Amino acid sequence: MREAIQNFKEVERWGLFELSLSGSGEGNPFLDIQLEAKFQHKHRIVKAEGFYDGNGVFKIRFMPDTEGTWTYSVSSNSAELDGAAGSFSCIPASSENHGPVRIRDVSHFVYEDGKAYRPFGTTCYAWTHQDEELQQQTLQTLSVSPFNKIRMCVFPKNYSFNLNEPDFFPFVGSSVEGFDWTRFNPDYFANLEQKIMELQKLGIEADLILFHPYDKGRWGFDRMDAKTDAYYLRYIIARLGAFRNIWWSLANEFDFMTEKTMDDWDRSFRIVQESDPYQHLRSIHNGTKMYDPTTLIVYDHTKPWVTHVSMQYWELTPTNAWRKLYGKPVVVDECCYEGNLPQRWGNITGEDMTARFWDGFTRGGYVGHGETFLHAEEVVWWSKGGQLYGESPARIAFLQQILNEAPACMESIDRLRDAPTIGVEGEYYLQYFGIHRPAYRELPLPSDRSFKIDVIDTWRMTVTTLEGTFSGMTRIDMPGTPYIAIRACVIEKGEV
Amino acid sequence: MREAIQNFKEVERWGLFELSLSGSGEGNPFLDIQLEAKFQHKHRIVKAEGFYDGNGVFKIRFMPDTEGTWTYSVSSNSAELDGAAGSFSCIPASSENHGPVRIRDVSHFVYEDGKAYRPFGTTCYAWTHQDEELQQQTLQTLSVSPFNKIRMCVFPKNYSFNLNEPDFFPFVGSSVEGFDWTRFNPDYFANLEQKIMELQKLGIEADLILFHPYDKGRWGFDRMDAKTDAYYLRYIIARLGAFRNIWWSLANEFDFMTEKTMDDWDRSFRIVQESDPYQHLRSIHNGTKMYDPTTLIVYDHTKPWVTHVSMQYWELTPTNAWRKLYGKPVVVDECCYEGNLPQRWGNITGEDMTARFWDGFTRGGYVGHGETFLHAEEVVWWSKGGQLYGESPARIAFLQQILNEAPACMESIDRLRDAPTIGVEGEYYLQYFGIHRPAYRELPLPSDRSFKIDVIDTWRMTVTTLEGTFSGMTRIDMPGTPYIAIRACVIEKGEV
Structure with missing residues (x-):
C-alpha cells in the first residue's frame, strides 16, 4: 500500500486533502463499491466521489476552496466504509498557490485568487508513459522553460516516433492479453498523479487529454463503449479532480476518432461537467477540417459545457473572429511544431x-508550443518529452516577460486593423508585424497624453526605447x- | 488627325484591322453617331462597333480569327459613313502571335492557337498615367522580366504614393473644370492603345481594370451613373476589343466602390459580355472581406459571364478549394507585395x-506579383511602374522556367495532401514545401515505372538531381x- 498521501489535519486552500480508508478488496471494488463524502464548510456542502486504489485501500480526495474548518462524512454501500467522518482545517494558500485557473471573461483566464493567468502551453503527449529517467528529464526541462501548461494524454500513444509499449496502462491488462475494462490500474495512476503534482510544484497546468485517436485499436482505448467511457471518466475525476492544476481536454483531434460521434462527445462533456465538484476548465481539440476556410468545421465551442476554445489551426489570423464567434477565450494549442x-x-x-506565438497573443488569444526534431532514439519532445533543442522557447520566454510587464487584462484593439494589436485604450498598445x-x-x-515607445525585435529579443515622448499620430521608423x-x-x- | 494605324490590306490572324473614315465633327459625334461594320468570312459574320476618334475621324477596328479573305460593310446613321465597304486578306499569324488567351478547362488557360498560357502577372495600376519617359522605363523593365500579364487601370489613381495629376483623362475635362461625361478624349486613348500594343509586342497580356475605387470623388470616375458606365464600356470595347492581348477586369477591389451595387457589377459584366465580339477574358477583383475565413465574401465567380477567378487573398491555401467551388481557373492576382x-x-x-508564387502554382492556381518599395520620388512599381528592386522577380523567372519544362496541363494531385503538388499522375510531380x-x-x-528526382531550392535557384532512379515509396533526404x-x-x- 502506498503511503505518499495521508489523511491531513491541515490542508492549504486549493491543496489536496486525502482520506484513506481500509476496506475489502474482495470481488471487484472498482465496480461494486460506491463511495462518496460530503465536505461541509459552514452552510456549504460539496460532494466528492471516492475511488478504489487497490490493496484494499479506498480514497476520497478533496480540494477545499475556503479557509476554515471543513467537516466530512462518508457514505458507502460498504458497511466498513460507510459512516467515517472527521474534519480538517483549511489554512491560507502558500505564496506559489493561486488556486485553479478559471475563466475571467471572453478573453481572459485568471487564477481563483485573482492573479492573471496567460496560458503558455507546450505539448508532450506521452511523456508520463516513458521511463522514469526520461520523465525526470522532462520535468527538469520544463522547470527552466517559459511553459505554464502542458498537453498530455491519459492513454498511451501509438503513433510515428512513439511505438514503444508503456509499462503501465490505466486499465489492468496489456496489449497481449487484452484489458479488463472493469478494473483500473492503481500503479498507472500513482505515476500519473505524482507527475501532475510535480507539474503543480512547477506552476504548470496539466491540460489532461482524456481521449485520443493514436491507438487505432492497438489497445482499444479509442473504442471503448459508452458505458466504459463513463466509468473511466468518473474514476479519473474522483482521482484527479482535487489537483488544482488539472484541465480537462476531452480529446485530442477528436474528429480523427472514427468510433465516436458528436453525441458521444457531448455526453462525455456532460459527464465531466456533472462529476467534477471543482468545475475545472473543459475543452476539446480538433484534428482535420482546418485546411479549407470555406468549409471550416470544428466542435461548437458555444456549447455551455465548453469553458474555452482549444483549437488546432496553422493560422492565427482568425483568433479574434473565433473569440467573437464563441464568446470564450481562444487557445490555439496546436499551430504546427518547431522541428x-x-x-x-x-x-x-x-x-x-x-511568430505564431506573437501573432496569436497580439490578437487576444493564446498559443501552444511543441517541438518535433528528429532524434536518434526517437525522443521527440511533442511525444515523449526529454530535452528542448529549438530556438523558439527562449523567444517565447521573452514574449512572456513582455506580457508580464503589460496590463493584466488587454483586449484586441480592433480599430488598429492593419496589424494585430492588443492593449488597453489610452494606456498601452502592443502591435506586431510578423513577416x-x-x-x-x-x-x-x-x-x-504622452507615451513612451519601444521597438521590439521579437527574434533578437531586444527592446529599443525611442528618444522622447509621443502623442497623437506618431510616425515610427x-x-x-x-x-x-x-x-x-x-x-x-x-x-x- | 493621327496616322498611326491605317486601313490595312493584309492583316495577320489575330492582328488588328482598322478602317478610318472621314466624317463630320459637328455636334457630339461620340454620342450622336452610330457606326458598325459587318465583317464576313465565308458564311460567318462578325459585327464590330466603330467609334469617334476626334478631328472628324471615325474608326472601326476588327481582329480576324480566321485566315482568308474578309469583306466588310459599314452601316451608320451618318450618310457620309454609311455604306463604306471593302475587303482585306487575313494572313497567317507571325511566330510570336498565338492569339488571345482563352480558358481551356477548369484549371488552364490557353492561347487560341493551342499553346499553353500560364499567367505570371504583375501590377502597375497607373503606369500609363505617368510621363512618357517613365512609361518607356516600365516597358524596358517588363521586357527583361518573367511577367506575361499586367494589371493596369483605365482611370487614373488617387492613392498614397500616387497623387500626381495625369496629363490626360479618358473623358474631356480636368479635375478643376470637371468632365464632359459625353465626350471621350482621343489623346488619352491614343497613349493607352500605344502602350497596350507595346505590351503585345512583349508578349504581355493587358489585364485592363475598367473601374476602381482609388478616386474617392476627386475626378468622379468611381461614381458615374449607370448610363455613363455603359457608354464608357461600349466605347472602350469598340476601341480596344480588337487588341488580342486585352483582358477585361471589371474592377479592382470592387467592394471598396461604395457607390456601386452588386447589380451594377452584374449589369456591367453583361454589357462587356454582349459588346465584345471577341469574348476576351472577364473577371473582377475583390478588396475586403478576406481576413475572416468564417465570413468569406467575394464576387460569385460561378456567374456565367465570369471566365476565371481573380482573387485578392494573402493566403494561397484555398486556391484548390476555390477552383473546385467556382469551376474556373483561379488567379490570386494580389497576395501582398514585396516591399x-x-x-x-x-x-x-x-x-x-x-513562396506565394510557388504555393499558388503548386496548388494548381496562378499568382500575381507586385512591388512596393519606398522611393525618393514615390515611383513605386505597383502604381507607377519604373524599375524593379526586389528579389522575387528572378525567382519567379526560375519558377517559370521550371514550369516551361513541365507538362502543359497539370492538375493538383489531391492524393498527396501534406504538401501542395501538381503534376500528371504517373508522369510528373512537382511538390512544394514552402516554410x-x-x-x-x-x-x-x-x-x-522509374523516375528521375530533383531537389529544387526555389530561393537559391538550384536544381540537384539525385543519383539513380526511383520507383514506389521513395525516401528523399x-x-x-x-x-x-x-x-x-x-x-x-x-x-x-
Whole structure:
C-alpha cells in the first residue's frame, strides 16, 4: 500500500486533502463499491466521489476552496466504509498557490485568487508513459522553460516516433492479453498523479487529454463503449479532480476518432461537467477540417459545457473572429511544431513558431508550443518529452516577460486593423508585424497624453526605447526586418 | 488627325484591322453617331462597333480569327459613313502571335492557337498615367522580366504614393473644370492603345481594370451613373476589343466602390459580355472581406459571364478549394507585395513573395506579383511602374522556367495532401514545401515505372538531381531549409 498521501489535519486552500480508508478488496471494488463524502464548510456542502486504489485501500480526495474548518462524512454501500467522518482545517494558500485557473471573461483566464493567468502551453503527449529517467528529464526541462501548461494524454500513444509499449496502462491488462475494462490500474495512476503534482510544484497546468485517436485499436482505448467511457471518466475525476492544476481536454483531434460521434462527445462533456465538484476548465481539440476556410468545421465551442476554445489551426489570423464567434477565450494549442519531421505539422522553423506565438497573443488569444526534431532514439519532445533543442522557447520566454510587464487584462484593439494589436485604450498598445517589414509605421496614439515607445525585435529579443515622448499620430521608423513589434506605454501623469 | 494605324490590306490572324473614315465633327459625334461594320468570312459574320476618334475621324477596328479573305460593310446613321465597304486578306499569324488567351478547362488557360498560357502577372495600376519617359522605363523593365500579364487601370489613381495629376483623362475635362461625361478624349486613348500594343509586342497580356475605387470623388470616375458606365464600356470595347492581348477586369477591389451595387457589377459584366465580339477574358477583383475565413465574401465567380477567378487573398491555401467551388481557373492576382511600405499588404519579403508564387502554382492556381518599395520620388512599381528592386522577380523567372519544362496541363494531385503538388499522375510531380523544412520526405511514386528526382531550392535557384532512379515509396533526404521543392519526372520507356 502506498503511503505518499495521508489523511491531513491541515490542508492549504486549493491543496489536496486525502482520506484513506481500509476496506475489502474482495470481488471487484472498482465496480461494486460506491463511495462518496460530503465536505461541509459552514452552510456549504460539496460532494466528492471516492475511488478504489487497490490493496484494499479506498480514497476520497478533496480540494477545499475556503479557509476554515471543513467537516466530512462518508457514505458507502460498504458497511466498513460507510459512516467515517472527521474534519480538517483549511489554512491560507502558500505564496506559489493561486488556486485553479478559471475563466475571467471572453478573453481572459485568471487564477481563483485573482492573479492573471496567460496560458503558455507546450505539448508532450506521452511523456508520463516513458521511463522514469526520461520523465525526470522532462520535468527538469520544463522547470527552466517559459511553459505554464502542458498537453498530455491519459492513454498511451501509438503513433510515428512513439511505438514503444508503456509499462503501465490505466486499465489492468496489456496489449497481449487484452484489458479488463472493469478494473483500473492503481500503479498507472500513482505515476500519473505524482507527475501532475510535480507539474503543480512547477506552476504548470496539466491540460489532461482524456481521449485520443493514436491507438487505432492497438489497445482499444479509442473504442471503448459508452458505458466504459463513463466509468473511466468518473474514476479519473474522483482521482484527479482535487489537483488544482488539472484541465480537462476531452480529446485530442477528436474528429480523427472514427468510433465516436458528436453525441458521444457531448455526453462525455456532460459527464465531466456533472462529476467534477471543482468545475475545472473543459475543452476539446480538433484534428482535420482546418485546411479549407470555406468549409471550416470544428466542435461548437458555444456549447455551455465548453469553458474555452482549444483549437488546432496553422493560422492565427482568425483568433479574434473565433473569440467573437464563441464568446470564450481562444487557445490555439496546436499551430504546427518547431522541428524537421517529414510531416507538414512538424517542421516549422523557430522563427515561425515564435511568430505564431506573437501573432496569436497580439490578437487576444493564446498559443501552444511543441517541438518535433528528429532524434536518434526517437525522443521527440511533442511525444515523449526529454530535452528542448529549438530556438523558439527562449523567444517565447521573452514574449512572456513582455506580457508580464503589460496590463493584466488587454483586449484586441480592433480599430488598429492593419496589424494585430492588443492593449488597453489610452494606456498601452502592443502591435506586431510578423513577416511584414514596414520601413515606418504611423501609430494613432491619443493626443491628450504622452507615451513612451519601444521597438521590439521579437527574434533578437531586444527592446529599443525611442528618444522622447509621443502623442497623437506618431510616425515610427522601423528596422525594415521581419518579426518586429511596437509597444507604447502611457507615461503616468506624475511623470509627464 | 493621327496616322498611326491605317486601313490595312493584309492583316495577320489575330492582328488588328482598322478602317478610318472621314466624317463630320459637328455636334457630339461620340454620342450622336452610330457606326458598325459587318465583317464576313465565308458564311460567318462578325459585327464590330466603330467609334469617334476626334478631328472628324471615325474608326472601326476588327481582329480576324480566321485566315482568308474578309469583306466588310459599314452601316451608320451618318450618310457620309454609311455604306463604306471593302475587303482585306487575313494572313497567317507571325511566330510570336498565338492569339488571345482563352480558358481551356477548369484549371488552364490557353492561347487560341493551342499553346499553353500560364499567367505570371504583375501590377502597375497607373503606369500609363505617368510621363512618357517613365512609361518607356516600365516597358524596358517588363521586357527583361518573367511577367506575361499586367494589371493596369483605365482611370487614373488617387492613392498614397500616387497623387500626381495625369496629363490626360479618358473623358474631356480636368479635375478643376470637371468632365464632359459625353465626350471621350482621343489623346488619352491614343497613349493607352500605344502602350497596350507595346505590351503585345512583349508578349504581355493587358489585364485592363475598367473601374476602381482609388478616386474617392476627386475626378468622379468611381461614381458615374449607370448610363455613363455603359457608354464608357461600349466605347472602350469598340476601341480596344480588337487588341488580342486585352483582358477585361471589371474592377479592382470592387467592394471598396461604395457607390456601386452588386447589380451594377452584374449589369456591367453583361454589357462587356454582349459588346465584345471577341469574348476576351472577364473577371473582377475583390478588396475586403478576406481576413475572416468564417465570413468569406467575394464576387460569385460561378456567374456565367465570369471566365476565371481573380482573387485578392494573402493566403494561397484555398486556391484548390476555390477552383473546385467556382469551376474556373483561379488567379490570386494580389497576395501582398514585396516591399517595405507601412501598409500591411505592401511590405513582404522577396522570400515570401516567391513562396506565394510557388504555393499558388503548386496548388494548381496562378499568382500575381507586385512591388512596393519606398522611393525618393514615390515611383513605386505597383502604381507607377519604373524599375524593379526586389528579389522575387528572378525567382519567379526560375519558377517559370521550371514550369516551361513541365507538362502543359497539370492538375493538383489531391492524393498527396501534406504538401501542395501538381503534376500528371504517373508522369510528373512537382511538390512544394514552402516554410516547411522536413529533414526527409517520402514520395509515393508509382511502382511500375522509374523516375528521375530533383531537389529544387526555389530561393537559391538550384536544381540537384539525385543519383539513380526511383520507383514506389521513395525516401528523399532534404536540405532541412525552407523553400524547397521536389520534382519527379518519369523516365521514358526507351531510357529505362
